[in-house]
Amino acid sequence: MKIWKILAAVLFVSAVTAVTVFAHPVGTRGHPAEQVTNPAINVGRGLNFSDNWAGYVATGGSFTSVSGSWVVPQVSATGTSSDATWVGIGGTTSSDLIQTGTRAVANNNGKVSYQAWYEILPANSQNIPLTISAGDSITASISRPSANQWTISLIDSTTGQNYQTTVTYSSSLSSAEWIEEMPVRGRSFIPLDNFGQVQFSALSAIKDGTLLTPAQANAQSVVMVNSLNQVLAQPSALGSDGASFTVTRTASTSTQTISPLSRGRRVVVVVHGFAPHSRQGRGKTGGGFGERFDE
Secondary structure (H helix, E strand, O other), X not given: OEOOOOEEEEOOOOOOOOOOOOOOOOOOOOOOOOEEEOXXXXXXXXXXXXXXXXXXXXXXXXXXXXXXXXXXXOOEOOOOEEEEEEEEEOOOOOOOOEEEEEEEEEOOOOOEEEEEEEEEOOOOOEEEOOOOOOOOEEEEEEEEEEOOEEEEEEEEXXXXXXXXXEEXXXXXXXXXXXXXXXXXXXXXXXXXXXXXXXEEEEXXXXXXXXXXXXXXXXXXXXXXXXXXXXXXXXXXXXXXXXXXXXEEEOOOOOOOEOOOOHHHOEEOOOEOOEOOEEOOOOOOOOOOOEEEOOO
């Protein structure tokens, strides 16, 4: 599964009229087809927007662990669509990303299947052999026990299933993410399904050796918008515990085709071999990618 994300730092005006989507400051970021992409962003002042991410991103330090819990949403679909929920490290201000989570995939008849996965850029995502259903309580974590060694863990506390693997990967350690995403297949976004709401909880990250909540890590919210700058998915403010939030799907129609030359965008990021686009405007630069899957 492949998904693209591009974050945008914007200046907020009463209505979202001046939106700036930023590309990676380093030039490239990548994700494959139907994947869950993560936004590589250099968080600026004001709001942060993405073509396919909604959630929170923390930067400004070395991140060696990230974790979070959520309940797999009951998806409503009438045709081909998808969504992905994940935690990850890297990819916001760098071209590397390691991530794990769950996703819903609806076929052209609207039949929905649920899957668990992990992805390490620039490789495609890998399915995790767990049976996932709507309503399951999931806890996902990624940690670095030693240099370039990463432990990926996913637990379904509803069914008692769990999965863990250790991989070798060189990470920039530059960011931590808690994201709801619209995936990408080939050069097109898979339409975002109607997931209703996703509630993230028990969120944490280890930054510079200290265990922090997103609030303590000064995580910034990211809003998913379509080509008309209409909000597709909106994260709430962080809860009073600093470690929880909800992403709500709106009624807006998602963008289905990635057109690098449309909307004044220019190709600046490579997502697992595919070049996404970025909206240009004033502000700092950032970028993004995400998780993708191929069928």
